[in-house]
Amino acid sequence: MWADYLPLGLDNRWVYQAGDDVQVVTVLSSTTMGSTTQAVTRVHALQAAWSGNQDVQLDATGVSASEEEDGDLVLQGRNGWTVGQEQTLASGTDSSADWDDDAVPDKVSFQSKLLVLASEAVATPAGDFAETLHVRRTRVWDVDSSVVKRTVRTTVVTEEWYAKGVGMLKDTETITLDGTAEPTSTRLLQGYRVGGVAKLVVPTVASVTPANGWVTAQVPLQITFDQEMDRTVLPSHLVRVTAGGKALAGSLSWLSGKVLQWAPDAEWPTGTQTAVLAAQAVNWVGVASAGATWTFTQDAVPPTFTSSHVSYGAVDVPTDQVLAWVFSEPVQVNASALSFKRTVGGVSQEVPFTLRVEGATVYITPTSALDRLTAYRLTTVGSGDGIRDLAGNALALGSRWPGDSFTTEGAFFRSPQTVSGLTPESTFPFMRTVTVAGESRASLLYGGGISSRIYLHRQLAEGGLRAAPTSFTAAGGCDVSDAVLMDVDGDGLQDLLAVACNAQLQWFKGDATGSFGPAQVLTADLTGLSNVKSVEVIHLAGQARASILVDGRTLLVAPTSGASFTERRTLVADGYVGQTRVADVNGDGREDIVLRLYTTATSEYAIVVLRQDGVGAFSQETLRFPGYVWFGMAVGDLNSDGLADIGVYGQTAAGGFSRGVMYAGSASTMGAVVPLQFPAGTTPPTGSAAMAMADVDGDGRTDLVALLADPSRTYTFLQQADGTLGVGQADTGSTDAAGYTAFPVALADFTGDGRPDLVVYDKILVNRSTTVAASARQARAVATRLLASRGTAGVLRSTALVQTQRAAAPSGVIPRRAH
Structure with a gap:
């Protein structure tokens, strides 16, 4: 059978x-x-x-x-x-x-x-x-x-x-x-x-080189068939080439199963050549191809530059990018006619490379991988005579190689891109990631520190920020310092709560459609407080409704009914809070508080950890760093032990910088600062910083992202399998309208691809990481x-x-x- x-x-x-x-x-x-x-x-x-x-x-x-x-x-x-x-x-x-x-x-x-x-x-x-x-x-x-x-x-x-x-x-x-x-x-x-x-389709000639209209000195004739041929069949008279009625001498060979080559023993003569393919080339089952005849002439047309695999001025070019430039016809190139340079620290440096020419395409291969975040430029040297077609015609005068300039990519994030409608109105805006009730994708809530407007920029259902945000105006035209989304009055609907006029809470009541009404002054005067800059939502043990933190030091306890915060607790009596983070620090399921503040009593900067107990009270751990000014702070589990760690970036009074992570020593204490590691041979930025944490590469572990200044760079420190942080990997940075780097950033998926992106002022740095989750991998x-x-x-x-x-x-x- x-x-x-x-x-x-x-x-x-x-x-x-x-x-x-x-x-x-x-x-x-x-x-x-x-x-x-x-x-x-x-x-x-x-x-x-x-x-x-x-x-x-x-x-x-x-x-x-x-x-x-x-x-x-x-x-x-x-x-x-x-x-x-x-x-x-x-x-x-x-x-x-x-x-x-x-x-x-x-x-x-x-x-x-x-x-x-x-x-x-x-x-x-x-x-x-x-x-x-x-x-x-x-x-x-x-x-x-x-x-x-x-x-x-x-x-x-x-x-x-x-x-x-x-x-x-x-x-x-x-x-x-x-x-x-x-x-x-x-x-x-x-x-x-x-x-x-x-039984097989009769093989046919798919293409010939050279074709009508151009030919060169000593270029072999190549015949490409449309299917695999039997290379054991090669009669000497399979191809015949004549010029002026006289047969030309040459040798015949198979280059591959589809390509037959006839190489002349001498240069092609001037004038017209005629090539004849006999009907004797057979495929693997013995079916012969049809014969073919064609002519070609000596080329007198110079080549022109047509296109490049890397566009002029391109950014985010991969470090392993194929660098290729295409001409109007096959060319021959003298490597000395090209200059390939990079710019490092304002200094132009020659980059060694090898040259490969395949027909009309010129390939430049650096002897080592391209450096990240580096500007490169390829130009011709002299008049361009080192680039000629196969007939010897020099590159046309009107088609000089314009020179290609491009900048290579960083490690994870693409270069900053402007987002339509994302237009903070102040040099120092507030910005945070929020989730609107009924929506699964992250939205941006931001506003101007010296502006009365608040903006809610939502995502489309399929991902990507909408073309324009929804704006809200504070009552009385007051400046808005910060804002959050929360249920203020306990009706089960999400409201917008803002800090305005230095010492006011303004309430934008939400309805069942997800819209917010006009501003209402909820607390006209926060007695004893002034110049209030921030507000955070916190849930206290035993409380059904959310409470709020004002400037990190003052807790306004959620009322049992209505929308007035009447109970006030002072958590930290002394100091100015520069940054507040609410997170479960010790893994007990209750929200704790981490503050970056300046203590007036001792004239020093400190990190304060307030751990919540089972009745909504807080115990305080103060981590003092004499002589330091802390610029940036982020909180999250950076070693996968179930306890939160604190990423910090600061400057000493003497001008030195400290960059590191305070790992949790236990459920009740933090450890010393473990320095962050930067790539060998690089000088870490010395300016201010903004920090955030998220799983950047999709391996299921929390990573640290620092947006640094002087020079502006974004560094990502990946959490390793052993719980340590890897060496920082650089991406391009971003600044606000006035060129400043130290301001809030947002790190979340704003494009709908499941990877966290970085939003800085009016720009987005899209995450291009392709790593899959660890378990799936x-x-x-x-x-x-x-x-x-x-x-x-x-x-x-x-x-x-x-x-x-x-x-x-x-x-x-x-x-x-x-x-």
């Missing part, structure tokens, strides 16, 4: 197309097939030819036998082919291998099912077949991974269609790694020769490694028939097919 569907007669051939990859299978010696079994019982040798490098030896013979763990017999050809025998249903387990590289063996369960389905019609480039044999094979591996602590499933479904007297017509392969399906790959039969009868690695060991590649894959493997793979291992 199977011998009818896969006729392995001597010198039978099949040609398959998989994308741009052509695969040719040839039977070199006789093969015996069982009439009642689902396997090839013997194979002496198979020969394969691929586009590109050979994957197996062309002259290999012989076969060796081995037995797999599941008991199936595998015949391993010495040239790398595998012929397998498989049961219709099979299963088994194995606990001897470590699939996730943690030195702990993992249990893997395997199931395989082979089905022969109903006959169906199949169309291929080699013809349409009304009746075919459809074979489906499903294989499933379940790995109980000790790293990701769950079962990782890998599924491979292969389907093949066979026609009597022809062989395999089509096959598909679908791989699912840990729940994520990869694109299905498909191969189709392009042609075949069975029993001496060939580890699980996918387990599935990929198992598949590489138990995979499914092959010219004829079905183990019910014939399978192949790459010669470099170990015996019994069939690697995945490249997609």
